[in-house]
Each structure stands twice: as C-alpha cells, then as structure tokens.
Amino acid sequence: MSIPDDYDFEIFKKWMDDSFLKRNGGYQPQNLKKWYDKVEENHKPLRALLKGKTKETFEIPIKSTFINEKNPEIESIISNICSILPNIYVDNIQKEDMFYSPTISTSSHSVVKTTKFINNYAENYFKNQAYNSDKYPYADNKIKLSALLSSLGKAWSKLKTSDITFYATVSTTPFSFALMGHYGCEKDSCFRQGSNKTKHKYAIGQSRDTCVITIAVLDDKNNKLKNIARIIGYYGSITHSFHLLNLYFLDKYKEADIYESLKVLYKILFDVDKVELSEGHNFFSSKDIHKNEYGNVSLYNPTIYKIKSDYIINIDLEDIFYLSCQRCHRKEKEHRLIEIDEVLVCQECYYSSKLCEISNIRTFKTLSRFKNNNQVMDNEYSYGLPALVEKICLSCKDCNEMYYPNNKPVCEECYEVNYCECDVCGAETHEDNISTDVIFGDICISCVSEKNIEIFY
Ligand SMILES: [Zn+2]
Numbered sequence: 031m032s033i034p035d036d037y038d039f040e041i042f043k044k045w046m047d048d049s050f051l052k053r054n055g056g057y058q059p060q061n062l063k064k065w066y067d068k069v070e071e072n073h074k075p076l077r078a079l080l081k082g083k084t085k086e087t088f089e090i091p092i093k094s095t096f097i098n099e100k101n102p103e104i105e106s107i108i109s110n111i112c113s114i115l116p117n118i119y120v121d122n123i124q125k126e127d128m129f130y131s132p133t134i135s136t137s138s139h140s141v142v143k144t145t146k147f148i149n150n151y152a153e154n155y156f157k158n159q160a161y162n163s164d165k166y167p168y169a170d171n172k173i174k175l176s177a178l179l180s181s182l183g184k185a186w187s188k189l190k191t192s193d194i195t196f197y198a199t200v201s202t203t204p205f206s207f208a209l210m211g212h213y214g215c216e217k218d219s220c221f222r223q224g225s226n227k228t229k230h231k232y233a234i235g236q237s238r239d240t241c242v243i244t245i246a247v248l249d250d251k252n253n254k255l256k257n258i259a260r261i262i263g264y265y266g267s268i269t270h271s272f273h274l275l276n277l278y279f280l281d282k283y284k285e286a287d288i289y290e291s292l293k294v295l296y297k298i299l300f301d302v303d304k305v306e307l308s309e310g311h312n313f314f315s316s317k318d319i320h321k322n323e324y325g326n327v328s329l330y331n332p333t334i335y336k337i338k339s340d341y342i343i344n345i346d347l348e349d350i351f352y353l354s355c356q357r358c359h360r361k362e363k364e365h366r367l368i369e370i371d372e373v374l375v376c377q378e379c380y381y382s383s384k385l386c387e388i389s390n391i392r393t394f395k396t397l398s399r400f401k402n403n404n405q406v407m408d409n410e411y412s413y414g415l416p417a418l419v420e421k422i423c424l425s426c427k428d429c430n431e432m433y434y435p436n437n438k439p440v441c442e443e444c445y446e447v448n449y450c451e452c453d454v455c456g457a458e459t460h461e462d463n464i465s466t467d468v469i470f471g472d473i474c475i476s477c478v479s480e481k482n483i484e485i486f487y
C-alpha cells in the first residue's frame with residue numbers, strides 16, 4: 031500500500047495495520063486517533079509555510095563543491111604542500127580528497143574552509159617542529175604555504191564544479207513520522223520500528239512544527255526519486271529559523287553538499303537570499319528524546335534577530351512517555367503505571383486496589399468473603415475474587431459460610447465448636463451424633479448402638 035496524497039484517519043490506520051506494522055511490528059501510540067489528531071493540529075504553522083500542503087518536494091539545484099577528476103596544476107600544488115607538511119595525509123587519514131574541495135567536513139561534522147583547515151593544521155605542525163629544532167624555518171614555511179594555498183584557490187576557481195540536482199521533501203504527515211528509520215538511507219537509525227527508541231519518533235511527530243526532511247536524487251534507471259539523506263526538522267516560527275537534527279546520509283554523498291542543499295531549501299521556503307548555517311544551537315526540550323551528537327544545525331536568516339526560545343524544540347511527551355491513569359486520569363511516567371484488571375493505573379490507585387488472597391492478584395472488583403483456616407485468629411475472614419472463591423472454597427454445612435478447604439467436614443470454627451472425636455471409633459463426629467446417654471467421654475450414637483456399650487448412670 032503506497033502512501034496516498036490525500037488521507038484521513040481511516041486511511042492512515044489502515045496503512046498502519048495492514049501494511050506498515052504488519053511488515054515491521056513494533057510500538058504504536060496507545061491511542062492512535064489521538065496521536066493522529068495531534069499531528070494534524072500541531073503542524074498548522076509549518077503547513078502554512080508549505081502553502082497549505084502537508085508535504086512538498088522542492089527541486090534543489092546545487093553546485094557540488096567536490097571535484098572528481100585529478101588536475102595536473104592541483105596535483106603539483108599538492109606535492110609542494112606535502113613537502114612542507116609531509117604528514118598531512120597521515121594525520122588526516124579520512125580527508126584524502128581535501129585538496130579537491132574548497133570546504134571540508136571536520137570530525138565534529140561541521141564544515142570549514144579547506145584553506146583554514148590546512149592553515150590550522152600547519153600552525154600546530156610548524157610550532158612542533160620549531161620546538162624540536164633550532165634551525166626550523168618557521169617563518170619561511172609559513173610564507174611558502176600561504177603562497178601555495180593562494181594558488182590552490184586560483185586553481186579551484188578555474189575548475190568546473192559539477193551540477194547536482196537534489197530533491198528535498200518537507201513532510202508533516204503522520205506517515206512521514208512513522209516512517210522514520212525506513213527511508214533507505216538511515217539503516218542505523220534507532221527510530222526504526224521495533225528498535226528501543228521507536229517511541230521517540232511518535233513523540234517528535236505529535237510535537238508542534240516538526241517535520242521530516244528527505245533529500246533524494248533522481249535514479250536514472252527507473253526515473254524514481256531515491257533518498258540519500260534524512261533529517262528531522264523543526265520550524266522556529268518566531269525567528270523563521272529551521273533546526274535540523276539527526277542527519278543520516280549515504281556514504282557516497284558529501285555532508286557539505288547536503289548542508290548546501292538545505293541552505294537552498296531554506297531560501298526557497300522563506301523566499302530570502304541570505305541564510306546562515308550554524309551548529310549545535312538546537313536542542314530538545316526533553317532529555318528523554320534521543321538526539322545524535324552529529325548532524326545538528328540551525329538555519330536562520332541573519333537579518334532576523336535570534337531568539338533563544340525558538341531554538342528549543344518542544345517535544346510533547348504526553349500519551350507516549352506520560353500516560354493517564356485509567357482510573358483517576360493522573361499523568362504518570364509510563365513505567366510507573368501498573369496493570370490491574372487489564373487497565374493501566376497509577377501508584378496511588380494501585381494502593382487503593384484490593385488483594386485477592388487466593389491468587390495474590392490485585393483488583394478493583396468487590397471481593398467475596400471466605401473463612402480461611404490458615405488464619406491464626408478465629409473469626410477472621412479472607413477475601414478473594416468471587417469466581418475463585420466459588421471455585422475453590424466450600425460452603426460450610428453448619429454455618430453456610432464459604433471456607434477454604436481444610437480436610438474437615440465443616441469450617442474450622444464450626445468444627446471447633448460442634449465436633450469431637452468418638453472415644454471408641456475415633457471418628458470426627460458432630461455433637462448431634464454423640465450419645466447424650468453416656469456420662470463419661472464422647473461416644474458416637476452408632477458405637478453405642480452397634481457395640482452395645484454399657485450406659486453408666
Ligand atoms: Zn490513578
């Protein structure tokens with residue numbers, strides 16, 4: 031079942047039940063209708079930005095900052111730089127193509143200018159060498175490097191960058207939130223159905239102005255869009271900022287290109303020429319929600335003042351991380367709720383429930399009273415679930431009360447009062463069957479008559 035453009039709750043539920051959950055299993059919100067309604071209600075401002083649509087795909091043409099062919103001029107500059115900085119490849123093992131891109135992703139996943147990156151590296155290297163040798167030509171090497179980096183810049187500008195067309199989809203539909211972890215470019219995502227953090231995406235989904243952004247390329251083979259990146263978005267409606275978190279992308283694409291495409295997307299959405307990208311401002315209002323340490327950026331228009339509160343992504347935890355007690359409706363952290371009579375209740379309701387003393391099960395049902403011979407004190411009653419009392423206990427012939435079976439013909443109490451052992455045959459005998467004609471001892475009527483026991487007056 032593919033995802034329809036027009037949907038309502040029934041269509042969404044059918045998709046969940048017959049397709050998505052059937053295939054993947056895992057968590058779904060306890061009250062799916064309530065969750066769906068929240069998703070629809072809480073995305074109105076962002077949908078207004080999408081001109082009333084629940085999702086929209088934008089064509090994003092960018093110039094890739096990465097150059098793939100080797101170039102003789104650049105190769106010669108590289109070999110000169112390497113003669114000054116012989117360990118630069120060794121020390122930056124993952125950055126083999128650094129000389130072929132004006133920007134570079136650093137280990138913290140931020141993007142810096144390649145020349146700045148090389149300069150910073152060189153500064154440390156030069157200092158180290160100078161420290162270890164009196165004759166190290168510190169200043170000379172600095173000047174040489176600076177000239178080489180400037181010719182590298184000139185060489186880049188002569189090269190043609192490659193044009194790439196990305197397709198960015200901004201989606202606020204209930205389908206898109208449920209699908210997090212299943213976009214094909216984020217296999218390690220802990221939001222995947224059935225993973226231990228499945229709930230988080232549903233909490234994000236029901237929160238105000240969140241969205242899922244996917245970046246796709248056109249697959250020439252089948253003319254279909256193929257996702258290459260997925261990121262969670264949040265629209266800060268006061269400052270027109272866009273906060274992006276938990277970026278996942280396919281290895282063969284460059285992070286810098288993906289960020290570049292997000293900047294273009296921002297310009298399209300807000301119809302502006304300027305956008306700034308910065309790292310690490312955004313955060314979730316709750317620590318309960320998983321946030322990756324990398325791939326978190328904010329996009330904002332530098333001409334609009336930054337308001338801190340707009341950088342907090344308010345996450346609605348209710349009905350997912352907090353559930354209502356189904357008796358008193360108090361909100362409780364989910365793990366603090368206890369199931370009684372097949373409903374989830376809070377701790378306080380738990381203590382107001384009653385204990386069936388036969389099964390040790392807690393219940394809010396009215397319990398049946400029965401006499402329990404295990405009780406130490408006389409006249410003490412125990413209580414149990416009516417059906418269990420009915421099934422297990424016996425009705426006492428003498429007092430008509432239910433009692434817990436005790437290998438005696440009547441309840442313990444009636445036994446104490448009404449029964450004794452016949453001194454002759456040893457049988458447990460009801461008082462009514464003890465001969466009143468016998469003065470000494472208790473002898474049953476049958477022993478008196480059968481055995482012709484003499485009666486003493
Ligand atoms: Zn309660």
Ligand SMILES: [Zn+2]
Pocket residue numbers: 426427428429430431440441442443444445
């Ligand atoms: Zn009794």
Ligand SMILES: [Zn+2]
Pocket residue numbers: 452453454455456457473474475476477
């Ligand atoms: Zn007897």
